[in-house]
Amino acid sequence: xxxxxxxxxxxxxxxxxxxxxxxxxxxxxxxxxxxxxxxxxxxxxxxxxxxxxxxxxxxxxxxxxxxxxxxxxxxxxxxxxxxxxxxxxxxxxxxxxxxxxxxxxxxxxxxxxxxxxxxxxxxxxxxxxxxxxxxxxxxxxxxxxxxxxxxxxxxxxxxxxxxxxxxxxxxxxxxxxxxxxxxxxxxxxxxxxxxxxxxxxxxxxxxxxxxxxxxxxxxxxxxxxxxxxxxxxxxxxxxxxxxxxxxxxxxxxxxxxxxxxxxxxxxxxxxxxxxxxxxxxxxxxxxxxxxxxxxxxxxxxxxxxxxxxxxxxxxxxxxxxxxxxxxxxxxxxxxxxxxxxxxxxxxxxxxxxxxxxxxxxxxxxxxxxx
Amino acid sequence: xxxxxxxxxxxxxxxxxxxxxxxxxxxxxxxxxxxxxxxxxxxxxxxxxxxxxxxxxxxxxxxxxxxxxxxxxxxxxxxxxxxxxxxxxxxxxxxxxxxxxxxxxxxxxxxxxxxxxxxxxxxxxxxxxxxxxxxxxxxxxxxxxxxxxxxxxxxxxxxxxxxxxxxxxxxxxxxxxxxxxxxxxxxxxxxxxxxxxxxxxxxxxxxxxxxxxxxxxxxxxxxxxxxxxxxxxxxxxxxxxxxxxxxxxxxxxxxxxxxxxxxxxxxxxxxxxxxxxxxxxxxxxxxxxxxxxxxxxxxxxxxxxxxxxxxxxxxxxxxxxxxxxxxxxxxxxxxxxxxxxxxxxxxxxxxxxxxxxxxxxxxxxxxxxxxxxxxxxxxxxxxxxxxxxxxxxxxxxxxxxxxx
Numbered sequence: 001x002x003x004x005x006x007x008x009x010x011x012x013x014x015x016x017x018x019x020x021x022x023x024x025x026x027x028x029x030x031x032x033x034x035x036x037x038x039x040x041x042x043x044x045x046x047x048x049x050x051x052x053x054x055x056x057x058x059x060x061x062x063x064x065x066x067x068x069x070x071x072x073x074x075x076x077x078x079x080x081x082x083x084x085x086x087x088x089x090x091x092x093x094x095x096x097x098x099x100x101x102x103x104x105x106x107x108x109x110x111x112x113x114x115x116x117x118x119x120x121x122x123x124x125x126x127x128x129x130x131x132x133x134x135x136x137x138x139x140x141x142x143x144x145x146x147x148x149x150x151x152x153x154x155x156x157x158x159x160x161x162x163x164x165x166x167x168x169x170x171x172x173x174x175x176x177x178x179x180x181x182x183x184x185x186x187x188x189x190x191x192x193x194x195x196x197x198x199x200x201x202x203x204x205x206x207x208x209x210x211x212x213x214x215x216x217x218x219x220x221x222x223x224x225x226x227x228x229x230x231x232x233x234x235x236x237x238x239x240x241x242x243x244x245x246x247x248x249x250x251x252x253x254x255x256x257x258x259x260x261x262x263x264x265x266x267x268x269x270x271x272x273x274x275x276x277x278x279x280x281x282x283x284x285x286x287x288x289x290x291x292x293x294x295x296x297x298x299x300x301x302x303x304x305x306x307x308x309x310x311x312x313x314x315x316x317x318x319x320x321x322x323x324x325x326x327x328x329x330x331x332x333x334x335x336x337x338x339x340x341x342x343x344x345x346x347x348x349x350x351x352x353x354x355x356x357x358x359x360x361x362x363x364x365x366x367x368x369x370x
Numbered sequence: 371x372x373x374x375x376x377x378x379x380x381x382x383x384x385x386x387x388x389x390x391x392x393x394x395x396x397x398x399x400x401x402x403x404x405x406x407x408x409x410x411x412x413x414x415x416x417x418x419x420x421x422x423x424x425x426x427x428x429x430x431x432x433x434x435x436x437x438x439x440x441x442x443x444x445x446x447x448x449x450x451x452x453x454x455x456x457x458x459x460x461x462x463x464x465x466x467x468x469x470x471x472x473x474x475x476x477x478x479x480x481x482x483x484x485x486x487x488x489x490x491x492x493x494x495x496x497x498x499x500x501x502x503x504x505x506x507x508x509x510x511x512x513x514x515x516x517x518x519x520x521x522x523x524x525x526x527x528x529x530x531x532x533x534x535x536x537x538x539x540x541x542x543x544x545x546x547x548x549x550x551x552x553x554x555x556x557x558x559x560x561x562x563x564x565x566x567x568x569x570x571x572x573x574x575x576x577x578x579x580x581x582x583x584x585x586x587x588x589x590x591x592x593x594x595x596x597x598x599x600x601x602x603x604x605x606x607x608x609x610x611x612x613x614x615x616x617x618x619x620x621x622x623x624x625x626x627x628x629x630x631x632x633x634x635x636x637x638x639x640x641x642x643x644x645x646x647x648x649x650x651x652x653x654x655x656x657x658x659x660x661x662x663x664x665x666x667x668x669x670x671x672x673x674x675x676x677x678x679x680x681x682x683x684x685x686x687x688x689x690x691x692x693x694x695x696x697x698x699x700x701x702x703x704x705x706x707x708x709x710x711x712x713x714x715x716x717x718x719x720x721x722x723x724x725x726x727x728x729x730x731x732x733x734x735x736x737x738x739x740x741x742x743x744x745x746x747x748x749x750x751x752x753x754x755x756x757x758x759x760x761x762x763x764x765x766x767x768x769x770x771x772x773x774x
Contacts, residue, residue, distance in 0.1 A: 045480040053473065146595070153564045153593065169563070171573070186564045190500065190522060268504040269472055269522075271497060273564055273594055310477045313466065317431055 018213040021296040025209065028303075029202045036198075046310055052266035054306045055201025056082075059259035061286035061302040062208045062295060063252040068284070069293030070216055071248035072228030073130070074138040076280050077145025081118045081256035082263065083275035087152055089114025089261025090189045091182040095159050103195040110195075111204070111261045118257025119250050121148075126249045130242050133231070145280055152272040157183040188271035189264060196266035204262055205299070208255050212295060215251060224248050289330060421460040422711065422718050422725075424449070424704070425482035426491030426516075427475050427502060430467040433622070434495055436648050437696045438467070441494045441516050444697030447684055448704035459708050460718070468493060472501040479505050487511060488722045489729070491703055492530065494696065496520035496537075496566050503530040512726040514707060514733075516699035519644075520566050524754035529726050531733055531754040533699045533706070533742070535668065537567055540643045541574030543760050544616065544666055549582045551762075551773075553664070554614025554639055558607040559589035560600065560627065562619050571618035571643055587612050597623040600630050607638070614639045621649040628659045639664065647694040650768060657768050664773065666760045668742040669695035672769050678741050695742065702740035706748070710736055 011019070032051070036042040043051075060082055067075045093110035100106040129140050156172070158165040160179025167173050171185060183189055215221050226234040227241040235241055264270055286305055290297030308326065312319045333339055426445065428438030442465040449463045464485060466478035475498030482490070490506055492515030493499040499518025506513040507527040514531045515523060521536045535543070548554055557579065562568040572589070579586050587610040590603040604627065607615055615631075615638050617624050624646055631637070642649075642665035650657050671682050671692050681701060685693040707729075713736055714728040737747040743758030750756055762773035 045483040046477060049476055049480040150593070150595075186569050187520075187522070187566045188497075267472065268476070268501040269497065271472070271564075271566075274471065274473070310481070313478075313481055317467070319467065320431065 014213075014217050017296070018209070018217070021209055021213075021299065022206070024296055025202070025205055025299060032198070047307070050306060050310065051198045052196045052201050053263060054303050055198065055205055056259045056263035056266070057283070057286065057306050058205050058299050058302040059201075059208045059262070060256055060283045061290065061298040062205070062212055063255035063259065064283050065287045065290070065293065065295060065298045066212055066215070066248055066252045066255070068287055069291075070212075070221070070228070071224050071245055071252075073133065073245060073249070074135075075141040075249075075252075076138050076277070076284070077141035077143070077148070078252075078256055078283055079275040079277070079279035080145035080148035081122060081253045082260035082279070083148055083152055083272055084121055085111075085114035085118045085257030085260025086264030086270060086275070087155075087183055087189060087260075087272070088117040089257070090191060090264040091157060093195060093261075093265055094180065094182050094192060097192065103193070104197070104200065107195045107197075107200055107261075107265060110265065111200075111258045114261030114264075115254040115258040118260065119254035122250045122253025123246065125253075126246045130245045130249060142277065142280070145275075145277065149272050149276055152183075153186055155183050156181070156185050186271065186273075188269055188274075190269045191265065191267065194266055194268065196262050201262055201266075204258055208259075209295060211251065211255065215248075220244065220247060285327070289327070289334070291334075420718055421462040422707075422716075423486050423488045424461045424463050424491060424707070425466070425479075425485065425487035425489075426463075426493070426700075427466050427468040427478040427482070427498060428494030429470040429498075430465065432469040434470040434620070436621075436651075436694075437517065438465075438470075438494045440648075440694050440696040441465075441491075441700035443685065443689055444693060444700035445491060445516070445704050447681065447688070447697075448701045452704070452708060458717075459711050461704060461708075463704075465491075468495075468498045468502075470495050470498060472497050474498070475502050476505065478502075483509065483511075488718070488720075488725055489707060490514075491516060491700065492523070493518050494700075496523065499523040503527050506530055510723045510726045512722070512729040514703050516703045517696050520570060521755075522566075527754065528752070529730050529754075531750055532756050533703050533748075534644070534695075534756065535758070535760060536755060537570030538574035540666060540760070541571040541576075541618065542578050544571070544618075544641065544643060545575045545578035545582060545584060547666060547760075547762055548614065548616070548641060549579075549584050553641065554612075556585050556587040556610070556612050557614050557616055558587055558610060558612030558638075559616045559618070560603050560607070561589065561591055562593065562597070562623065563591040564593045565619070567620075567645060568618050575616065575618065592623065597626070600627045601634070603627075604631050604634060604636060608634070608636050612638055614641055617642045617646065619643075620645040621647065621652060625649055625652055625655045625659075628663070629656070632659050641665065644668065644695055647696070650765065650770075651691045651694070660765045661767075663765045665763050665765075665770075667695045667763055667770070668758060668760055669698035670761055670763060670770055670772060671698075672771065681741055698741040702738070702742050702748070705740055706736075706738045709738055 032043060042048055060078065064075065064078045067073055089110040092113040093106055096106050096109060100109060125144050129137055132140060154169050156167045158173035158175045158179055158181045160176040162176060165173040165175060223239050223244045226239060227244050231241055286302040287298055289305065290301035309319060309323050312322050315322045428441050429435050430438045430442065445463055449461045453460060464482060466481050468475035468478045475493050479502045490511050490513040492506065492513040493502045494517050496518050499515055500520060500522050503513060503523050507529060510529065512529050514533060517534045519534045519537050521538060524530045524532055548557065559572055561572040576586065588606060590606055592603065617627060617640055624642060628640065640663045642663060644667045646665045647667050649655065649660050682693055685697060710729050710732045714732040716725055716728050733750050734752045737749050739747045746759060748756060748758045763770040764773050
């Protein structure tokens with residue numbers, strides 16, 4: 001045991017943080033699965049219904065944190081990538097219904113497809129966008145998010161034995177018998193089957209964490225952060241700023257796309273207008289509250305802030321007001337220097353067991369919400 | 371970068387705060403007592419197991435809250451009346467807020483399920499209605515929705531019933547009505563293309579207009595984000611010589627269309643659907659602009675029959691405004707459920723599944739007479755669709771007047 005402890009303290013700080021984050025997510029998963037399996041009634045119908053959206057929002061927060069925290073660019077259109085992933089992935093899942101009967105496999109295929117489409121789109125959008133920086137980039141991503149919403153709202157996609165049918169603005173698809181409408185314009189997607197599972201969500205969060213930590217702690221990641229910290233200095237030593245920003249942006253878009261597929265396949269129905277500016281801001285709130293560049297913070301913030309509005313239902317009509325007040329108080333508290341130094345001291349005193357603190361934080365918040 | 375971020379967050383948060391404030395503050399301001407509170411008070415009166423637990427979701431806050439609040443209040447009045455009258459069938463009503471978003475509606479539904487809901491009033495609006503009705507179907511909780519009018523809400527779900535007309539039926543009835551009454555020579559349609567309700571009505575209207583030979587001179591669209599200005603659409607309608615504009619939409623954008631048409635000096639006839647209901651009580655809207663607007667709605671608050679007068683008086687006393695058709699539909703839902711439960715001989719100690727089976731058997735057989743529909747009574751077929759006659763209304767002197 002002491003050997004283990006020594007190895008933990010001997011580890012690089014970045015490795016320790018990533019191990020702690022993995023541990024926290026795995027522990028949360030195991031605890032929730034145990035409660036679901038052993039307790040009568042599981043975690044209760046409300047939380048049960050929220051488990052998959054929580055995983056999707058956590059992945060979204062991680063993806064956005066890669067862009068905002070690590071790459072240092074403010075993206076206000078990330079809900080757009082989620083939307084693309086949700087629509088592309090769910091269409092794929094429904095289209096493959098007869099080809100791949102096993103739901104988990106179909107979900108995996110759909111997620112890969114959703115991620116790929118979002119990544120390609122992220123790349124294409126990134127070409128003009130990443131030549132800008134700061135405020136300009138924020139505004140342009142905002143515009144792209146709105147464009148995606150506007151376009152997807154008008155797509156009609158149908159599938160029958162003759163192949164795919166596509167029309168725009170009005171529904172001109174005439175499907176043969178047995179054909180199904182995959183995307184129905186403003187009506188959005190109506191899933192024939194909800195194939196997302198909590199386990200799939202957990203795996204996606206883990207994959208997102210692995211991808212992000214490995215990227216950040218690699219040569220590429222250091223180049224991305226160098227470009228963030230000082231663009232001119234980075235360029236002077238031969239780092240192609242646009243290229244590295246593009247890597248971060250496209251990776252983030254792919255993860256957001258996969259999160260979108262997970263989310264979409266967990267809902268009975270969803271519409272394009274769900275993924276609007278407000279959703280982008282909501283995800284940004286997760287990231288800022290959790291701390292820029294702080295992955296475990298994003299995980300906790302996303303989970304807590306998804307549960308919070310529902311946990312506040314006893315306030316009835318004042319629910320969102322209380323939510324906003326809580327948010328402001330938490331923001332103030334986490335940025336209070338006295339509290340920060342208190343927590344810093346607490347962690348240092350914890351010594352080599354410092355990974356236990358975030359775990360405990362996560363669980364107690366969930367517990368409270370329940 | 372950091373400054374920008376900080377400022378953006380501050381703006382975003384102020385915005386959330388303000389919208390939250392605005393929404394939550396108008397309830398007590400106009401009513402004096404929040405309806406949810408009355409729900410709580412009365413909810414404590416019956417002991418557990420002596421009343422049916424009736425739950426519903428609707429937008430109680432946010433842009434569509436006028437519908438959710440109306441439905442909640444209408445249902446609450448019915449529940450209170452039944453309690454005062456006494457009897458074996460009693461209800462315990464609980465409404466949860468879904469802000470007109472499918473995901474939140476699922477959460478609201480799950481909250482109600484955790485509370486022990488036995489019978490559901492579904493959702494008030496269509497998109498959330500599609501989501502919650504699928505869960506109603508899976509959990510075998512019988513649902514009778516007052517106003518989620520999309521056909522997708524009941525399609526393929528044997529235990530979900532509607533109290534309102536479906537969207538296509540409204541489009542159909544509107545086209546027939548305009549044609550039969552000879553209301554317009556050249557019709558122009560303004561519709562919202564990111565909304566199920568609006569597209570559903572418009573598609574069927576177009577199809578029926580073509581079949582009847584009604585002259586549709588053009589149409590134009592708007593979305594959630596572009597509903598702040600309609601001069602382009604109105605100018606287009608004017609240039610195409612439209613003398614009747616069909617407005618398949620909710621009352622907020624419609625109010626702006628009426629205002630802007632007035633400013634332009636353009637005076638065609640306006641024909642709306644049941645979403646137009648509520649325009650007269652809208653804050654900040656000059657109700658005189660709505661003079662002469664026609665709409666199809668199942669409910670007439672000016673009707674002189676005893677039941678309607680009693681309901682309207684009670685609603686006005688409690689909430690200080692005239693009830694719209696959403697309130698009437700929800701009121702009818704509670705009484706229809708009561709009638710069905712009596713017919714089936716159900717007791718509150720039955721499980722939701724037993725109740726579901728009993729109600730599914732009874733509902734297609736009953737004929738219900740309520741506030742909505744004409745005197746013929748309301749019936750349902752086994753798919754869950756309602757059959758009742760719409761009433762053509764015209765706004766005169768700030769009130770609805772029957773057109774026939």
